[in-house]
Amino acid sequence: MTNPSQRLSPADYETVDALAATLLPSDDTPGAADTPVVPMIIGILKGHPEQLELFRSALARINGLARGTYGDELARLPPPSREALIGSLSARQEFHPFWPMFRTLLMLCFYSIPKVCRSIGLPGPSIDQGGLLPGTRGEESA
Amino acid sequence: MSSSPPEGVYDAIIVGMGAAGSVFAHELTKAGWQVLALERGPRYPRHLKDFTENDMSMWRLLWDNSPYQVEGNGFHRTPDLGLGVGGGTLSWLAVSPRFFEGDLRFRSRHGRPVGSSVEDWPLSLAELEPCYDEAEAQMGVSGQRGPWESETRREFPNPPMGYYKSSLLLRDGMARLGIRSAPGPVAINSKPYQGRGPCLNCGYCRSGCRVDAKYQADQVLVAPALATGRLDLRTEALVTRVEMLRTGTRVDGVTWVELRTHREHRAFGKVVIVCNNPIETPRLFLNSANAFHPHGLANAHDQVGRHFFCHSRTLGLGFTEQELETSVGHGMGNLMSLDFHESGPEQPGSGGFSLLSLNGTGASLLAAEPLRHYMGSGLKERMKQYNKALLLVSFGEGLPSPENRITVDRSKLDSHGQPIARVSYTLLENDLCVSRAAGRKLEEVLWASGAREVHVLTPALEAHPMGTMRMGANSRLSVTNPYGQVHGIDNLFIGGASLFVTGSCVPPTLTLHALALRTARHLVHQGGALLRRH
Numbered sequence A: 001m002t003n004p005s006q007r008l009s010p011a012d013y014e015t016v017d018a019l020a021a022t023l024l025p026s027d028d029t030p031g032a033a034d035t036p037v038v039p040m041i042i043g044i045l046k047g048h049p050e051q052l053e054l055f056r057s058a059l060a061r062i063n064g065l066a067r068g069t070y071g072d073e074l075a076r077l078p079p080p081s082r083e084a085l086i087g088s089l090s091a092r093q094e095f096h097p098f099w100p101m102f103r104t105l106l107m108l109c110f111y112s113i114p115k116v117c118r119s120i121g122l123p124g125p126s127i128d129q130g131g132l133l134p135g136t137r138g139e140e141s142a
Numbered sequence B: 001m002s003s004s005p006p007e008g009v010y011d012a013i014i015v016g017m018g019a020a021g022s023v024f025a026h027e028l029t030k031a032g033w034q035v036l037a038l039e040r041g042p043r044y045p046r047h048l049k050d051f052t053e054n055d056m057s058m059w060r061l062l063w064d065n066s067p068y069q070v071e072g073n074g075f076h077r078t079p080d081l082g083l084g085v086g087g088g089t090l091s092w093l094a095v096s097p098r099f100f101e102g103d104l105r106f107r108s109r110h111g112r113p114v115g116s117s118v119e120d121w122p123l124s125l126a127e128l129e130p131c132y133d134e135a136e137a138q139m140g141v142s143g144q145r146g147p148w149e150s151e152t153r154r155e156f157p158n159p160p161m162g163y164y165k166s167s168l169l170l171r172d173g174m175a176r177l178g179i180r181s182a183p184g185p186v187a188i189n190s191k192p193y194q195g196r197g198p199c200l201n202c203g204y205c206r207s208g209c210r211v212d213a214k215y216q217a218d219q220v221l222v223a224p225a226l227a228t229g230r231l232d233l234r235t236e237a238l239v240t241r242v243e244m245l246r247t248g249t250r251v252d253g254v255t256w257v258e259l260r261t262h263r264e265h266r267a268f269g270k271v272v273i274v275c276n277n278p279i280e281t282p283r284l285f286l287n288s289a290n291a292f293h294p295h296g297l298a299n300a301h302d303q304v305g306r307h308f309f310c311h312s313r314t315l316g317l318g319f320t321e322q323e324l325e326t327s328v329g330h331g332m333g334n335l336m337s338l339d340f341h342e343s344g345p346e347q348p349g350s351g352g353f354s355l356l357s358l359n360g361t362g363a364s365l366l367a368a369e370p371l372r373h374y375m376g377s378g379l380k381e382r383m384k385q386y387n388k389a390l391l392l393v394s395f396g397e398g399l400p401s402p403e404n405r406i407t408v409d410r411s412k413l414d415s416h417g418q419p420i421a422r423v424s425y426t427l428l429e430n431d432l433c434v435s436r437a438a439g440r441k442l443e444e445v446l447w448a449s450g451a452r453e454v455h456v457l458t459p460a461l462e463a464h465p466m467g468t469m470r471m472g473a474n475s476r477l478s479v480t481n482p483y484g485q486v487h488g489i490d491n492l493f494i495g496g497a498s499l500f501v502t503g504s505c506v507p508p509t510l511t512l513h514a515l516a517l518r519t520a521r522h523l524v525h526q527g528g529a530l531l532r533r534h
């Protein structure tokens, strides 16, 4: 059985959702909330108990900061306060190495999801259709 | 044919079947040696089925740097090494330039920059050239002689890849600034070569090439070695110790753990060749301390693990107004400039930097790195412009320092009871000077190539770990002789970039492949004596 302390709580999960949706909002293309990106991240963390612990304590501190500055948990803040708080995290030493690690993991996972890739014009798998030869090269060769 | 040796002692045991280990397996089995290869990761025998075109599939092919203890400002755990048969060549981007003669004479040319421990290599480019020729032929490098190279350089085995649209803009931008460029030498087929098809421009090189247009050592070298019947390849096999049972001047074999069953085994070999990357090789030596070598194998002079260094990797991104199909094509080096491979007025530090174009599907890298200060719509709108982006990377030459080193932390053990590695890496002033110059140049080139918005990632991240088991004539200042043979232990050899004395500004794999060929030849020609002496 998994040790409960090695799992994220529902409140942690909500905070991760809020972070992801603020960094990658839905618009005319999919945002974090339209994809399984958060479960992907949590899945990766499961194999790394030390990283999971780093996440749990950083999420608690983010909510502490949110309550201290804006009076509520991150997930319950109005978008402008949420954005302001999240925007300040990268400059705060106390959120290193969590913040760069979380942001990198989020971007790596999100921009590998097929419907997200399509939304920014990535071709997706092509080898089984013979690859991407015609029209993909410059007119001149070297 | 059975691949187990008749008397239970292999001619050679290879630890790690990556870029370097595969060369040894190929050469030694070809010469009739009975070889045991132990590889921590799995084997992917059918690339078309085993690899998938998705950026996330890259991760299972990469060595996990996350367990290491890290000290200093230089090591960010950037994954740049491999896991599995073929090692880093499964996920690499295959850029394969040669080092310059000056790279191997760093100390003579530049002296010793503050804090560094640079030396000259104990061999010349002329000695390495035949092995470079052969390495390029094995890998099927596509390219064209660059303006920086000697006119006597042998032709590349394959013609250069055609330029992509983005490369044409970058080429013209560089030309406007008086910078020369050429198609980068890449171990990717521009035409069918030795039974492998040409590149289909799918853009997913990091996730493994499904059609083997890219050189991947498991397919090109390990498969033929297995076909000889003389290679006993064990996968998911973790080597935990190099064993020395009888005398302090010869090793007898290794202890390894079968990861599927957790069973421990001992294997005996007349020669042991350690090729398990510049962090894990010194870790294994330090963890193999014994009565003859109480401070770690071959560590009487405290050289094992020292003189660690990396390239500094700076990434630049410029958005244009044009549709460039950036996501299409092989990943790196469609266009390259080595005009700044030496110090000069624009690069006042010692050593140099390279400039290489990027293509393919690495969108996630863009969002993670050069656009890391953006969020929300600012980030997403920029990401929608991916196919209008010019991408350029620079590798700056980092210098070795005695204090930048791999040690082991005896208070932190892995699940097999072995102390994990501690990476101490603090950038030298010269390293910072080179990467600042590289960043400025990336910006200039991107603007000159028609970008309307430019982002350069600073500070740079590390790439290509090197050093830690360096070669040299003096056993007090190095771990091996110029053939990668460990000083004082004549049947123990090293392969890989851990042997490098200094690292140039170009990626290391062609050079470590050439060095492995050189050592393998030496073993085959001189090694009869080693085998008989057992």
Ligand SMILES: Cc1cc2nc3c(=O)[nH]c(=O)nc-3n(C[C@H](O)[C@H](O)[C@H](O)COP(=O)(O)OP(=O)(O)OC[C@H]3O[C@@H](n4cnc5c(N)ncnc54)[C@H](O)[C@@H]3O)c2cc1C
Pocket (backbone or CB within 6 Å): B015, B016, B017, B018, B019, B020, B021, B038, B039, B040, B041, B062, B063, B079, B080, B081, B082, B083, B084, B085, B086, B087, B088, B089, B091, B092, B093, B094, B095, B096, B206, B237, B238, B239, B240, B275, B276, B277, B278, B280, B284, B332, B464, B495, B496, B497, B498, B507, B508, B509, B510, B512
């Ligand atoms: C995305 C990416 C792009 C790259 N692009 C380029 C490029 O364009 N050009 C270039 O020159 N280089 C490039 N590289 C770097 C290149 O892959 C490495 O330089 C090269 O693979 C190093 O070779 P090696 O044999 O020393 O190590 P590896 O190829 O990493 O092989 C070491 C092997 O040892 C195994 N191992 C480790 N410890 C043990 C143990 N204790 N027991 C058993 N097995 C063990 C590992 O699983 C691994 O398979 C790239 C790397 C990556 C990840």
Ligand code: SF4
Pocket (backbone or CB within 6 Å): B188, B198, B199, B200, B201, B202, B203, B204, B205, B206, B208, B209, B210, B211, B212, B213, B214, B329, B330, B331
């Ligand atoms: S771009 Fe070319 S070399 Fe890279 S994976 Fe696709 S087919 Fe292979």
